[in-house]
Structures are given as C-alpha cells and as structure tokens.
Amino acid sequence: MQKILVTGAGGQLGLELQAIAKQHPQFEFIFTDREELPLNDLDTIATGLNNIRPDIIISAGAYTAVDKAETEKELVDVVNHLAVAELAKWAAIHTAKLIHISTDYVFDGTSKTPLSEMEATAPINWYGETKLRGEQALLRYLPEGIIIRTAWVYSEFGTNFVKTMLRLMNEKDTISVVNDQIGSPTYASDLAEVIMAIIVSEKWEPGIFHYSNNGEISWYDFAKAIQEISGLGCEVYGVTSDQFPTLAKRPKYSLLNKTKIQETYHVVIPHWKDSLERMLTTYI
Incomplete structure (x- = not known):
C-alpha cells in the first residue's frame, strides 16, 4: 500500500x-503538522521523511500570514522556500512523487487577462517572493514534481475570508470590502479533490498547474455573495485598495487560467458561487 504524506495537516x-x-x-x-514534521527546522526534515518513507508527498504546509510575513522574513523563507527544497531533495533521492501547493501571489497583478502557467512571475510581497523561491527550488531539485498554484483559498476550517466575513456581518451593520482586486476563490475541498484525482490518475505530468474555482469576481463581489447566501442583514460597501492599506501589497489581478489542468487531467472545475453555497450549507 502506497503512503501519502501530507504536510500542513492543520491548515485548510x-x-x-x-x-x-x-x-x-x-x-x-x-x-x-508543526509537531510531527516542523518545516521551520530544516535539520529534522530528512530524518522525519526517512522515518515515514512516503511514496507521495503533498506539500500543503506553508507560512501564509501575508502581512505578518513582512516582519518575519527569515522564518517565512525557511518554511516557504528552504523546507520545500528539503522535501524535493528527499523525493528525488527516494523516487517519491511530490505535489506542492503554491499561490497566485507569485505574480505582480498587472495582467489584464487570466494568468497562464507561462506568465512571467514578479512577486510584490515577501510571502509571494518566498513561495516563488520554493517553486524554483522544487523545479531545480525535482523536475518530476508537480506545482499547483491556487488563489483565495477558503473552507469551513481555519481562518479565511468567508469565515471572517460571516463574523463581521454578525457583529456589524455595515462593512467595507475592496472592489479593485480581481480573481476567483478556491474552495479547499475542491482543491483536495483535484489533488487526489491527479494521484489516482494513470498520468503524472510534471510541471506547474493553475487551479481555482471558475468565474471572475472582486473581494467585494465575494463578500456580497456571502451576505446574500447566508441571509445576513449587514450592508456591504465597496472601497478601493488605497482606502484599506495593508502592510503587504496585494496583486490587483489574480485570475488564473485553468486550461492546462483541465486538459491534462480532465477535472471538472465548479463555479465559485456553487462551491461557496456548498461550503456555507455545511458550515452555517
């Protein structure tokens, strides 16, 4: 029986x-998770992997606090970059398969059309920079690996935009959400299904793939849909990014082109609103 190791077990x-x-x-x-295989302790990663001896690694662990990343640069680079290099080195030596999860934040957000896997990368914050370094390390040490870039991840687990909006909408009469950052959210349950579809398929196509739910919206549109589906009475207003400053810059445009993963693995990608309704039905 093949062993699948999943890092970041406590994440979404x-x-x-x-x-x-x-x-x-x-x-x-x-x-x-951090206790069993601490990605911030590079000296223990190979030992941990030798004890587990996985056939397949799903690299889902990461430092994802985008603003806090600007003030903890060394730690973020270790977790998002150097730890990925260690996973890739071990996988190469032991002929294990590796699927690594990356992010739309490797792009600068200036595109006007959905981002393909061939688009030039140019991160505008430290989180994105370290995730790009992790990608580059994986491709260097394990050309047979798979990278899946995703965006705007949410689920009923952990901390995410949907759960934050639900909390604020229950606490406040009005909220403001940025309306000039464009992309498409990803229900983590859908992403998990796609990862398993790749693993059980008879095809292993190395390289970079993009995955998010279908559709094109702003964060404001996303918040409005959450409000409407949940039936909460809070009013949602749109504001520009410069009215809502954050420590780390965000890409203005993060819509991913999913053609490659659809054609390669014949996955069905749900529309973002359908997935949101499924998640809220489960969670509320």
Whole structure:
C-alpha cells in the first residue's frame, strides 16, 4: 500500500484532505503538522521523511500570514522556500512523487487577462517572493514534481475570508470590502479533490498547474455573495485598495487560467458561487 504524506495537516487544505482520505482506502495517509514534521527546522526534515518513507508527498504546509510575513522574513523563507527544497531533495533521492501547493501571489497583478502557467512571475510581497523561491527550488531539485498554484483559498476550517466575513456581518451593520482586486476563490475541498484525482490518475505530468474555482469576481463581489447566501442583514460597501492599506501589497489581478489542468487531467472545475453555497450549507 502506497503512503501519502501530507504536510500542513492543520491548515485548510490539510483538513480537507483528511476529510476525504477515507474515500481512498487504497492509500495509507500520514498527516503531519508543526509537531510531527516542523518545516521551520530544516535539520529534522530528512530524518522525519526517512522515518515515514512516503511514496507521495503533498506539500500543503506553508507560512501564509501575508502581512505578518513582512516582519518575519527569515522564518517565512525557511518554511516557504528552504523546507520545500528539503522535501524535493528527499523525493528525488527516494523516487517519491511530490505535489506542492503554491499561490497566485507569485505574480505582480498587472495582467489584464487570466494568468497562464507561462506568465512571467514578479512577486510584490515577501510571502509571494518566498513561495516563488520554493517553486524554483522544487523545479531545480525535482523536475518530476508537480506545482499547483491556487488563489483565495477558503473552507469551513481555519481562518479565511468567508469565515471572517460571516463574523463581521454578525457583529456589524455595515462593512467595507475592496472592489479593485480581481480573481476567483478556491474552495479547499475542491482543491483536495483535484489533488487526489491527479494521484489516482494513470498520468503524472510534471510541471506547474493553475487551479481555482471558475468565474471572475472582486473581494467585494465575494463578500456580497456571502451576505446574500447566508441571509445576513449587514450592508456591504465597496472601497478601493488605497482606502484599506495593508502592510503587504496585494496583486490587483489574480485570475488564473485553468486550461492546462483541465486538459491534462480532465477535472471538472465548479463555479465559485456553487462551491461557496456548498461550503456555507455545511458550515452555517
């Protein structure tokens, strides 16, 4: 029986993978978090992997606090870049497969059309820079690896935009949300399903793939949909990014072109609103 190691077990994607693991009894899943496989301690990663001996690694662990990343640069680089290099080196030596999760933040947000995997990268914050370095390390040490860039991830688990909006809408009569950052959200449950579809397929196509739910919206549009589906009475107003300054810059345009992953693995990508309704039905 093949072993699948999932890093970042306590994160949104890790928890969604735990939720669907029972649907795949042909695999033995090992879920690790900071205690079992600390990605900030590079000296212990190879030892941990030698103890587990996975056949497949899903690299879902990351430092994702985008604003805080600007003030903890060394730690962020270790987790998002150097730890990925260690995973890739081990996988190369032991002929293990590796799927690594990356982000739309590797782009600068100036595109006007959906971003393909061939688009030039140019991160505008430290989180994006370290995630790009992680991609580059993986491709250098393990050309046979797979990278999936995703965006605006949410689920019923952890901290995310949807849960924050629900909390604020219950606490306040009005909220303001930026309306000039464009992309498409990703329900972590859908992403988990796609990862498993790749693993169980008879095809292993190395390289970079893009995945998010279908559709094109702003954060304001997303918030309005959350408000409407949940039936909360809070008023949602749109504001520009310069009215809502953050420590780390955000890309203005993050819409990912999903053609490659659709054509390669024949995955069905749900519309963002359909996935949001499924998540809210489960959560509320």
